[in-house]
Amino acid sequence: MKDELPDLRAMTLADAEAFAIAQGWPRFRGEQVWRWVHDRGARDFDEMTNLPREVRAELAARARVGSLAVAEVQTSRDGTRKLRLTTRDGKSIESVIIPDGDKTTQCISSQVGCAIDCQFCATAKLGLVRNLDAGEIVDQVYIARRLLHDVEPGRRITNLVYMGMGEPLHNYDNVVRSLRILTDDKGAGLSQRRITVSTAGLVPRLEKLGGEDVRPNLAVSLNAPNDEIRDAIMPINRKWNIAALLAALRAYPLEQRRRITFEYVLLAGVNDSLRDAAQLAKLLRGVKCKVNLIPWNPHPEAPYQRPAPAVIDAFQAECKRLGLPTYLRTPRGDDIDAACGQLANRSNGVPLVPLRVRGRAGNITTE
Numbered sequence: 001m002k003d004e005l006p007d008l009r010a011m012t013l014a015d016a017e018a019f020a021i022a023q024g025w026p027r028f029r030g031e032q033v034w035r036w037v038h039d040r041g042a043r044d045f046d047e048m049t050n051l052p053r054e055v056r057a058e059l060a061a062r063a064r065v066g067s068l069a070v071a072e073v074q075t076s077r078d079g080t081r082k083l084r085l086t087t088r089d090g091k092s093i094e095s096v097i098i099p100d101g102d103k104t105t106q107c108i109s110s111q112v113g114c115a116i117d118c119q120f121c122a123t124a125k126l127g128l129v130r131n132l133d134a135g136e137i138v139d140q141v142y143i144a145r146r147l148l149h150d151v152e153p154g155r156r157i158t159n160l161v162y163m164g165m166g167e168p169l170h171n172y173d174n175v176v177r178s179l180r181i182l183t184d185d186k187g188a189g190l191s192q193r194r195i196t197v198s199t200a201g202l203v204p205r206l207e208k209l210g211g212e213d214v215r216p217n218l219a220v221s222l223n224a225p226n227d228e229i230r231d232a233i234m235p236i237n238r239k240w241n242i243a244a245l246l247a248a249l250r251a252y253p254l255e256q257r258r259r260i261t262f263e264y265v266l267l268a269g270v271n272d273s274l275r276d277a278a279q280l281a282k283l284l285r286g287v288k289c290k291v292n293l294i295p296w297n298p299h300p301e302a303p304y305q306r307p308a309p310a311v312i313d314a315f316q317a318e319c320k321r322l323g324l325p326t327y328l329r330t331p332r333g334d335d336i337d338a339a340c341g342q343l344a345n346r347s348n349g350v351p352l353v354p355l356r357v358r359g360r361a362g363n364i365t366t367e
């Protein structure tokens with residue numbers, strides 16, 4: 001939105017200090033306010049109790065804090081929580097909190113909708129509505145921290161995955177900025193080793209990410225053992241094929257002892273044969289990686305099916321037999337449509353089928 005006050009949530013610490021100086025305030029005031037927002041999770045200037053009242057009033061006139069409102073929280077029988085959050089311009093996004101023993105992983109969104117058009121994904125059906133700004137990305141984490149504090153004190157977000165709605169590398173600048181903010185020790189202080197950015201494979205952006213000072217873990221949605229299958233289910237493969245993708249990944253400056261995660265959505269009769277498994281193992285030979293198999297999670301808009309359990313097991317066994325470390329992801333929160341690929345709330349006012357001809361006059365409704 002134009003002419004809005006700057007959002008403290010979208011600022012790095014350095015931005016906040018520069019902001020303070022530009023207002024004619026001492027630099028330390030920038031850090032003080034930034035810590036309130038990014039470490040202590042203040043959502044309102046009145047919470048900043050160590051600031052004199054006049055300073056709080058002045059701040060409120062020149063900046064704002066945060067932007068997302070909690071519209072709905074759904075809790076799955078397995079303890080997974082899905083948050084529906086509303087932006088200031090009335091868009092909805094979703095974020096998922098997944099408890100797993102001592103670990104708690106939050107899955108966050110980077111865009112409203114998505115432009116990549118993977119054929120099996122519910123978010124794709126929304127098309128791209130807009131990018132989230134850095135403040136909207138980090139705010140998902142702060143909201144989740146608050147929620148956990150209230151409903152399950154003692155449980156904290158330990159891991160973060162950029163695997164919600166959207167393609168993170170398609171919203172590159174805001175995503176990198178959000179990583180800088182969230183990993184700052186003076187703020188949320190999340191370890192970059194516990195953050196994973198997942199991409200459908202935007203090759204030039206992968207190359208760029210390798211040159212950044214923040215180094216999250218990398219997950220790549222491969223989903224196919226060859227170009228023929230990948231072209232059919234992920235149109236982005238026609239732009240950057242598997243060879244281009246693997247070349248970029250081989251050149252990616254991986255930190256010591258880290259490996260790339262490949263996600264592989266299992267679609268019955270499409271990419272789940274033993275031949276596919278063997279081809280996958282061969283393709284990834286020599287790449288420092290592991291594979292996460294994700295049995296397809298159903299949603300009404302796609303013509304796919306989840307393979308039978310025996311097929312899934314055989315696929316995994318074949319990969320392992322050929323030396324590829326392969327793990328099976330159990331769906332979490334699927335009873336509340338919170339599992340991978342099911343995030344596509346219907347509240348954005350866009351039809352789920354992006355292009356539809358309606359009525360005799362043939363009106364075309366698009367997002």
Ligand code: SAH
Pocket residue numbers: 116120121122162163164165166167168198199200201219220221223263264265294295296297298299340341342
């Ligand atoms: N755009 C990014 C991150 C979002 S998708 C990316 O492509 O990686 C997160 C993961 O969910 C991807 O690996 C994707 O392949 C997978 N996925 C999408 N739809 C799915 C579905 N219906 N069932 C299971 N996994 C799905």
